[in-house]
Each structure stands twice: as C-alpha cells, then as structure tokens.
Amino acid sequence: MDNLTLGAVEARFADLIWEHAPLSSGELVKICERELHWKKPTTYNVLRKLCEKGLFRNDYGTVSAVMSRADFYAAKSVKFVSDTYGGSFPAFVAAFTSHKRLSKEEADEIQRMIDAAREES
Amino acid sequence: MEALFLKLLDMGVSSSWLILAVIAARLLLRNAPKSVRCILWAIVALRLACPVTIPSPVSLTPQAPAVEQILIERQVTIPRQTPRLGNQGGVTPHNTESAKPESPSASVRLTEIFSAVWLAGLSAMLLYALAGFLRLRRTVSASLPIGGNLWICDDIPAPFILGILCPRVYLPSNLDEAQTRYVIAHETAHLRHFDHFWKPLGYGLLSVYWFHPLVWAAYVLFCRDLELACDERVVREMKLSERAAYSQALLDCSRERGSVAACPLAFGETGVKTRVKAVLNYRKPAFWLVILSVIVCVVVAVCFVTSPARARVLSPDVFAVADNGGDGAARLVAEMPVLGGKLKQVELHIHHDFRGYDTVHELLMAPTGKEFGIESGYLLYRGDFPPENVVYDSETKTVAFQADGQTFVYDARSWI
Numbered sequence: 001m002d003n004l005t006l007g008a009v010e011a012r013f014a015d016l017i018w019e020h021a022p023l024s025s026g027e028l029v030k031i032c033e034r035e036l037h038w039k040k041p042t043t044y045n046v047l048r049k050l051c052e053k054g055l056f057r058n059d060y061g062t063v064s065a066v067m068s069r070a071d072f073y074a075a076k077s078v079k080f081v082s083d084t085y086g087g088s089f090p091a092f093v094a095a096f097t098s099h100k101r102l103s104k105e106e107a108d109e110i111q112r113m114i115d116a117a118r119e120e121s
Numbered sequence: 122m123e124a125l126f127l128k129l130l131d132m133g134v135s136s137s138w139l140i141l142a143v144i145a146a147r148l149l150l151r152n153a154p155k156s157v158r159c160i161l162w163a164i165v166a167l168r169l170a171c172p173v174t175i176p177s178p179v180s181l182t183p184q185a186p187a188v189e190q191i192l193i194e195r196q197v198t199i200p201r202q203t204p205r206l207g208n209q210g211g212v213t214p215h216n217t218e219s220a221k222p223e224s225p226s227a228s229v230r231l232t233e234i235f236s237a238v239w240l241a242g243l244s245a246m247l248l249y250a251l252a253g254f255l256r257l258r259r260t261v262s263a264s265l266p267i268g269g270n271l272w273i274c275d276d277i278p279a280p281f282i283l284g285i286l287c288p289r290v291y292l293p294s295n296l297d298e299a300q301t302r303y304v305i306a307h308e309t310a311h312l313r314h315f316d317h318f319w320k321p322l323g324y325g326l327l328s329v330y331w332f333h334p335l336v337w338a339a340y341v342l343f344c345r346d347l348e349l350a351c352d353e354r355v356v357r358e359m360k361l362s363e364r365a366a367y368s369q370a371l372l373d374c375s376r377e378r379g380s381v382a383a384c385p386l387a388f389g390e391t392g393v394k395t396r397v398k399a400v401l402n403y404r405k406p407a408f409w410l411v412i413l414s415v416i417v418c419v420v421v422a423v424c425f426v427t428s429p430a431r432a433r434v435l436s437p438d439v440f441a442v443a444d445n446g447g448d449g450a451a452r453l454v455a456e457m458p459v460l461g462g463k464l465k466q467v468e469l470h471i472h473h474d475f476r477g478y479d480t481v482h483e484l485l486m487a488p489t490g491k492e493f494g495i496e497s498g499y500l501l502y503r504g505d506f507p508p509e510n511v512v513y514d515s516e517t518k519t520v521a522f523q524a525d526g527q528t529f530v531y532d533a534r535s536w537i
Binding site: 006007008009010012013036038039041042045046090092093094095096106107109110111113114117118120121 | 249250253254257262263264265273274275276279280281282283294295304307308311316317320321323324347360361362364365368369371372374375376393394397398401
C-alpha cells in the first residue's frame with residue numbers, strides 16, 4: 001500500500017465516493033454526471049482503475065471503500081502520473097512536446113545547456 | 122476517379138520543385154523569425170491544394186510532360202483489328218454498340234490500378250487519424266475542467282490540444298506551477314494562431330499526397346517549424362533566466378515516465394534538444410533579415426505557384442485509335458498537304474463518358490490515304506480541354522495548338 005498514488009482527477013473522483021460510500025454504481029454514475037459531467041463509461045473506467053489499486057470495491061453494483069480517506073492520505077507518497085496512454089500522439093495534434101522517448105544522455109545534455117544558460121543570466 | 126488521381130499526380134510532381142525551394146529557403150533563412158517558415162509551408166499547401174495555376178513567364182517550375190501524356194506515349198500499338206470510327210465522308214455519329222475496343226490499352230489499366238491503390242492509401246491515412254483521435258478522446262474523457270478551455274487529466278504524458286472547432290487544452294494533472302504557466306502560454310499561443318487547425322489540414326494534404334516522399338518531408342518539417350514558431354512567440358519578450366525556466370519545463374515534460382508502450386513511427390514530432398537550443402539562443406532578428414525573408418517568400422510564391430507558359434516540343438506516337446462508342450464527334454481542323462504528301466488532316470475527336478472521364482478531347486493526325494475514320498494515326502493531344510488554334514508552320518514544320526493554357530508544339534518532321 002505504500003506506493004498507492006492518485007492523480008488529481010482520480011483524487012476528486014475518490015473524494016466523491018468517500019463522501020457517499022457505500023452507494024450503488026448507478027447512483028455513482030448519476031453523481032459523477034452531475035458533479036463532473038462524466039458519461040457512464042468514463043465513470044466505470046475510473047472506478048475500475050481505483051478498484052484495481054485497492055482503494056474501493058464494486059461488489060455486484062455496490063461500491064464501497066476498502067480504505068478510508070484518512071488512512072489513504074496518511075499513507076500517501078509522492079504522486080506520479082500513471083502513463084496509461086501508450087504511444088505517440090497522432091500527428092495532427094498540436095502537443096507541447098513529443099512523446100518520443102528521451103534518452104538519459106540527451107536529457108542530461110539538455111539539462112546542462114539549461115544550467116549553463118542559468119549561470120549566464 | 123482516374124482523372125482526379127492523374128491530376129493529383131501532376132500537381133504533386135510540379136509541387137516538388139516548390140518544396141525543394143522552400144527547404145533551401147529554410148536553410149538560407151535559418152536565423153530569421155520562425156514564422157517565416159510557416160508562411161513558406163503555407164505557400165506549399167496552397168500549391169498542393171489548388172488545381173489552378175497561373176501561367177506566367179516568370180515561372181520557375183521546370184517543364185515536365187503531363188503525366189497523362191507520358192501514359193499515352195507509352196501506349197502499346199494495337200494491331201488493326203479495332204473497328205473503324207465511322208463511315209467514309211462526312212461527320213457521322215458512331216455506332217455505339219459495335220465500337221467497343223477489343224482490349225483497353227495497357228496504360229488505362231495501369232491508371233486504374235494506381236488510382237485504386239491511391240484511394241486505399243488515402244483511406245488508410247484518414248482511418249489512422251480517426252482512430253488516433255477517438256483513442257485520445259476516450260483517454261481524456263476522465264478529465265476535469267480548470268477554467269477557460271483548460272482541462273486536467275491523469276492519464277496523458279504531455280499537454281496537447283484536442284479539437285478543431287472547440288479546441289480544449291489538456292494538461293497532465295501533475296505539473297507544477299512553473300510548468301503549468303509555460304505550458305498554458307505555449308498552448309494559448311498555438312490557439313491564437315489556429316495551429317490546432319493548420320496541423321490537421323496539413324495532415325489532410327499529406328493523406329491525399331501520401332505517395333509523394335517530398336510531401337512527407339514537407340509535413341515533418343512543417344510540424345517542427347510550427348512548434349519552433351510557437352516557442353518563439355512565447356519567449357520573444359523573455360529574459361535568458363526565464364527562457365531557461367521555459368526550457369526546463371520543456372525538458373521535464375519530455376522525460377520518460379513510468380513504462381512507455383512501444384512507440385509507433387514518430388513523425389511530426391520535434392526534438393526537444395532543437396527547441397531548447399532555439400529558445401536559449403533566441404535573438405531578435407535583424408531588420409534586414411526580416412526584409413530578406415519577405416522578399417524570399419514573395420519570390421518563391423511568384424516563381425513556383427505559377428506554371429510555365431512556354432511551348433513544349435514533343436513528338437507524337439503512333440497508336441491505334443480505340444473508340445469506346447461514346448458520342449465521338451469529329452470535325453476537320455486543318456489540312457496539311459505540304460508535309461511530304463504524307464499527312465492529310467487533323468481531326469478533333471470528342472468523346473463523352475470515355476473511360477469515366479466526362480469529356481475527352483483528342484487531337485489526331487491522320488495519315489494520307491486513310492479514310493475519315495482513322496484506324497491508326499498520331500495522337501497529338503488527349504485531355505479534358507479542347508485544343509484551339511491548331512496551326513501548321515510550314516517553315517519550321519511544326520504543328521502547334523493550345524489547350525489548358527499551355528502551348529503544344531509538335532515537330533512534324535519526325536513523321537515524314
């Protein structure tokens with residue numbers, strides 16, 4: 001349980017569940033529709049991810065908390081983004097940076113360039 | 122369909138020189154504002170998208186025989202079993218049933234195959250884009266708005282813009298304050314210049330010209346230049362220390378995260394090193410460089426968006442005329458008795474619904490001794506436009522006519 005982390009969006013969703021748990025999955029969908037404007041498949045997807053992480057359970061349509069909110073935030077460690085989106089962005093999308101793998105050597109080289117510039121300024 | 126494909130082939134080939142010129146201009150104007158490069162690519166896009174070119178004497182587009190002409194010139198000579206085109210004497214509409222050709226010429230089949238392959242390629246490109254778009258959209262369905270058109274999402278590795286009509290900026294949820302500030306500045310700069318529209322438009326052109334390697338090169342470079350221009354806009358007024366912070370955000374957003382799935386062909390993506398270097402070394406361009414860039418753009422546009430209005434000297438090929446049984450209507454255009462007694466007349470044939478074209482005009486030279494409906498002769502021209510002003514110059518022994526804004530000149534001596 002030490003490496004359990006939540007992204008900002010997942011945290012918001014988890015808060016909703018903790019607020020209303022236990023509740024039926026149908027009710028959860030309605031709440032998410034109201035509060036977050038999420039569609040049903042989206043709600044179920046994120047719920048599934050959090051169940052896989054061990055925070056909640058979905059037994060035959062009843063959603064309940066495995067770990068309470070207090071316990072979770074007590075054990076929380078540094079956040080990282082779970083990179084579930086694999087591959088590069090489609091070529092027609094304007095992105096901030098490419099998702100091409102940056103080798104350690106290249107990353108270090110660029111960091112050196114940046115540090116040199118900082119020294120200069 | 123074949124007509125469209127041939128036209129695209131033609132446009133693609135004639136745009137090649139423009140693309141090469143733009144690549145050269147990019148090298149020349151390395152230190153000029155990066156937005157200049159985007160303007161040059163806009164010229165390329167215009168040329169690729171526009172079927173009409175302006176004939177002009179200052180055109181630098183080199184002469185190349187029209188693709189269709191090449192296909193015709195390689196046509197196989199069919200032995201004289203093809204039915205005649207009509208009766209002796211005057212103009213007679215053809216008998217539609219009996220006049221089907223025995224076998225379509227080789228070049229026609231080739232064109233049909235190529236057109237089908239092209240269509241398949243185009244569909245594949247568009248389907249790939251659609252699939253990618255849907256996948257992205259599914260991923261960001263679990264996102265939360267944070268004001269304006271900004272959204273945060275847990276599952277994306279880097280910020281990007283999605284959507285053309287109602288664009289949304291999606292940010293990974295774990296950016297720190299500095300990164301968020303620079304990312305938003307960068308993405309809003311993209312939005313202000315409608316880059317979220319130009320990039321897919323470029324991809325659309327790429328899909329149409331997928332068979333053309335230079336267009337691929339152009340698209341890759343265009344995407345790079347788009348990012349560099351955007352960076353430039355953001356850091357234009359920044360001091361070096363701030364530019365270093367911006368570069369740090371760039372670097373941090375590009376670092377490997379977690380486990381990255383297999384990366385498909387990474388085209389259209391800019392190297393972070395190039396961008397960081399450009400940002401850190403940015404200097405306001407000298408005035409003369411800006412002027413030079415404008416001049417280069419104008420010159421490139423004028424020279425390459427026009428097509429040459431010069432005459433082409435060609436030699437005709439012998440072929441056997443195969444008529445599809447459409448409304449071929451022929452009329453006498455010119456008589457040339459002086460070509461060593463060998464040639465008799467020039468005929469203009471107009472076919473409707475000929476192999477899927479709407480109307481095809483053919484200019485033919487009939488050898489002496491043949492009846493009005495020729496079995497074999499010389500094809501001078503076949504195309505959508507009617508040839509006009511057919512003239513024989515007895516001094517130079519050339520036949521000249523105009524079609525589609527171009528002048529054709531045939532050296533008649535090769536027929537004698």
